[in-house]
Amino acid sequence: xxxxxxxxxxxxxxxxxxxxxxxxxxxxxxxxxxxxxxxxxxxxxxxxxxxxxxxxxxxxxxxxxxxxxxxxxxxxxxxxxxxxxxxxxxxxxxxxxxxxxxxxxxxxxxxxxxxxxxxxxxxxxxxxxxxxxxxxxxxxxxxxxxxxxxxxxxxxxxxxxxxxxxxxxxxxxxxxxxxxxxxxxxxxxxxxxxxxxxxxxxxxxxxxxxxxxxxxxxxxxxxxxxxxxxxxxxxxxxxxxxxxxxxxxxxxxxxxxxxxxxxxxxxxxxxxxxxxxxxxxxxxxxxxxxxxxxxxxxxxxxxxxxxxxxxxxxxxxxxxxxxxxxxxxxxxxxxxxxxxxxxxxxxx
Amino acid sequence: xxxxxxxxxxxxxxxxxxxxxxxxxxxxxxxxxxxxxxxxxxxxxxxxxxxxxxxxxxxxxxxxxxxxxxxxxxxxxxxxxxxxxxxxxxxxxxxxxxxxxxxxxxxxxxxxxxxxxxxxxxxxxxxxxxxxxxxxxxxxxxxxxxxxxxxxxxxxxxxxxxxxxxxxxxxxxxxxxxxxxxxxxxxxxxxxxxxxxxxxxxxxxxxxxxxxxxxxxxxxxxxxxxxxxxxxxxxxxxxxxxxxxxxxxxxxxxxxxxxxxxxxxxxxxxxxxxxxxxxxxxxxxxxxxxxxxxxxxxxxxxxxxxxxxxxxxxxxxxxxxxxxxx
Numbered sequence: 001x002x003x004x005x006x007x008x009x010x011x012x013x014x015x016x017x018x019x020x021x022x023x024x025x026x027x028x029x030x031x032x033x034x035x036x037x038x039x040x041x042x043x044x045x046x047x048x049x050x051x052x053x054x055x056x057x058x059x060x061x062x063x064x065x066x067x068x069x070x071x072x073x074x075x076x077x078x079x080x081x082x083x084x085x086x087x088x089x090x091x092x093x094x095x096x097x098x099x100x101x102x103x104x105x106x107x108x109x110x111x112x113x114x115x116x117x118x119x120x121x122x123x124x125x126x127x128x129x130x131x132x133x134x135x136x137x138x139x140x141x142x143x144x145x146x147x148x149x150x151x152x153x154x155x156x157x158x159x160x161x162x163x164x165x166x167x168x169x170x171x172x173x174x175x176x177x178x179x180x181x182x183x184x185x186x187x188x189x190x191x192x193x194x195x196x197x198x199x200x201x202x203x204x205x206x207x208x209x210x211x212x213x214x215x216x217x218x219x220x221x222x223x224x225x226x227x228x229x230x231x232x233x234x235x236x237x238x239x240x241x242x243x244x245x246x247x248x249x250x251x252x253x254x255x256x257x258x259x260x261x262x263x264x265x266x267x268x269x270x271x272x273x274x275x276x277x278x279x280x281x282x283x284x285x286x287x288x289x290x291x292x293x294x295x296x297x298x299x300x301x302x303x304x305x306x307x308x309x310x311x312x313x314x315x316x317x318x319x320x321x322x323x324x325x326x327x328x329x330x331x332x333x334x335x336x337x338x339x340x341x342x343x344x345x346x347x348x
Numbered sequence: 349x350x351x352x353x354x355x356x357x358x359x360x361x362x363x364x365x366x367x368x369x370x371x372x373x374x375x376x377x378x379x380x381x382x383x384x385x386x387x388x389x390x391x392x393x394x395x396x397x398x399x400x401x402x403x404x405x406x407x408x409x410x411x412x413x414x415x416x417x418x419x420x421x422x423x424x425x426x427x428x429x430x431x432x433x434x435x436x437x438x439x440x441x442x443x444x445x446x447x448x449x450x451x452x453x454x455x456x457x458x459x460x461x462x463x464x465x466x467x468x469x470x471x472x473x474x475x476x477x478x479x480x481x482x483x484x485x486x487x488x489x490x491x492x493x494x495x496x497x498x499x500x501x502x503x504x505x506x507x508x509x510x511x512x513x514x515x516x517x518x519x520x521x522x523x524x525x526x527x528x529x530x531x532x533x534x535x536x537x538x539x540x541x542x543x544x545x546x547x548x549x550x551x552x553x554x555x556x557x558x559x560x561x562x563x564x565x566x567x568x569x570x571x572x573x574x575x576x577x578x579x580x581x582x583x584x585x586x587x588x589x590x591x592x593x594x595x596x597x598x599x600x601x602x603x604x605x606x607x608x609x610x611x612x613x614x615x616x617x618x619x620x621x622x623x624x625x626x627x628x629x630x631x632x633x634x635x636x637x638x639x640x641x642x643x644x645x646x647x648x649x650x651x652x653x654x655x656x657x658x659x660x661x662x663x664x665x666x667x668x669x670x671x672x673x674x
Contacts, residue, residue: 051583053467080467198625202638211578211585212622215363219622222359234582241472241579260472 048106064274143297145181152185169232210238368615377565384558392590393452398570403581420567427563438668538662
């Protein structure tokens with residue numbers, strides 16, 4: 001007898017607590033969704049293993065995000081992962097804190113984005129370099145082969161030995177796509193050109209090993225190459241350094257790296273990750289967010305080559321004319337650049 | 349045909365020399381420490397700390413020598429820390445070494461980020477902040493002489509001063525260890541410290557001198573990475589070289605000459621992996637990259653398992669010395 005009322009009381013207490021909890025959770029949910037809808041968005045960027053300041057791929061994303069903050073005054077959060085297991089954790093943390101849109105940089109984030117995007121269907125996600133087919137994910141991929149074709153032409157025209165080199169980061173299809181476009185471009189100018197290809201490694205560490213990058217570049221110079229193009233993130237710093245030290249030419253990637261060693265960097269293959277990040281933030285801010293996937297090539301301004309005061313002396317009028325012609329050809333469709341990822345094969 | 353083979357071989361050996369240098373310096377560093385009875389698995393951390401010190405100071409002052417000095421300073425500091433823990437306080441030397449590795453990995457990234465704001469790396473160094481390659485005299489003149497010419501001008505000439513320093517340190521270490529009074533005592537303190545103590549020589553002071561020597565060499569090794577081989581410090585740039593040096597030390601049975609050969613072997617395998625990547629090998633064809641990347645490790649296992657025989661460390665290695673112990 002004695003116990004019963006007490007027990008009942010306890011049950012009702014429990015119920016009340018639960019009700020309170022649900023209400024607060026619902027409120028929180030409302031708060032979050034309104035935050036996502038309103039103009040004052042809380043964007044976030046998650047960088048890949050190369051790190052925010054790799055002077056290349058990730059730094060391009062950083063530049064885009066910084067520009068957005070400078071233009072709109074909207075602050076963003078970012079995170080540099082230290083190892084693979086942090087990807088999911090970081091994305092989930094962002095989503096839990098109500099950050100949206102969350103832009104994940106790099107193909108390696110695909111699995112994590114897919115998982116976390118399903119858990120948070122009201123949060124907007126974007127991923128660069130990979131396609132994740134979910135209603136709340138925007139996937140942005142680039143036609144790197146087109147830009148690489150252009151710098152491949154430049155390399156073959158600038159080369160005196162007829163031998164040019166390519167140094168990739170991690171050995172993955174995406175990087176082979178760079179290599180294949182580059183090779184096709186070089187061969188288009190000089191059918192006898194020899195193209196050396198090296199990959200730095202097979203793990204994520206290959207994006208951040210300038211010592212190895214420099215050593216690979218030296219080995220290519222020793223074999224006769226005099227222009228070397230890298231698609232290796234932070235590793236590429238060592239490649240460009242080795243080229244500058246040896247009096248050869250390097251070609252930068254993703255960001256404009258011409259200024260790293262003025263006069264020793266022939267050009268840079270620009271991959272406008274900065275534009276991708278900026279427009280993702282901007283679309284979210286203007287309530288114009290779209291999911292689905294977009295492919296950005298030369299025609300869309302997604303890839304390009306860099307010409308500025310640091311390399312204008314290296315680019316002769318003939319080179320510029322040839323490249324401009326090829327560029328127009330690719331845009332109009334008269335020149336097709338082979339996409340390695342289409343059939344996992346490079347026919348050259 | 350012979351000419352091209354010779355040329356390729358020389359270029360691979362040239363690359364071998366560049367890649368072996370940091371291993372060799374770290375390996376000799378470990379040799380001093382372990383010969384005195386102090387096990388040092390903190391070589392990696394000391395190298396990393398030195399690489400950061402050298403990179404940061406080299407960038408700020410634009411002077412490679414000041415950078416080297418800073419690198420050595422950081423490394424000696426970490427070595428003394430290890431000495432304080434394991435000699436004075438008789439702590440566990442493995443634990444202390446691991447702690448130094450962690451300390452260096454964390455501190456370099458943290459300080460690098462707060463000073464330079466580039467994700468833990470230093471900005472690229474100016475030309476004067478790095479050690480430039482040195483052309484030996486007559487390198488250009490003899491280049492055309494068959495066989496000897498290219499060996500001299502490509503292989504022996506055209507390295508930076510730290511490379512020559514590293515290889516000069518091998519005979520020097522041998523001489524110190526086996527031909528001087530200090531060397532004799534150093535070896536004795538690693539085998540039987542009680543006997544050294546009985547002879548009226550301070551075990552503690554001897555061991556401290558050994559770890560300082562270790563610090564100096566590790567400092568040069570780390571500085572080589574950041575201000576000679578590449579241009580600036582990068583987070584975790586030692587990439588396990590300290591541990592490979594330790595393996596080479598065991599491999600070499602704690603002897604300087606052997607240490608050089610072991611380090612050259614590791615460097616050679618690395619160089620071959622870089623050179624043969626993506627090239628057709630006559631009779632075999634295109635060998636996958638992964639094979640060459642695994643090759644150094646496969647060979648290490650094979651060599652360690654069967655070919656070098658038993659490696660016996662100095663007897664008192666890893667044992668703290670206590671006067672009262674019988």
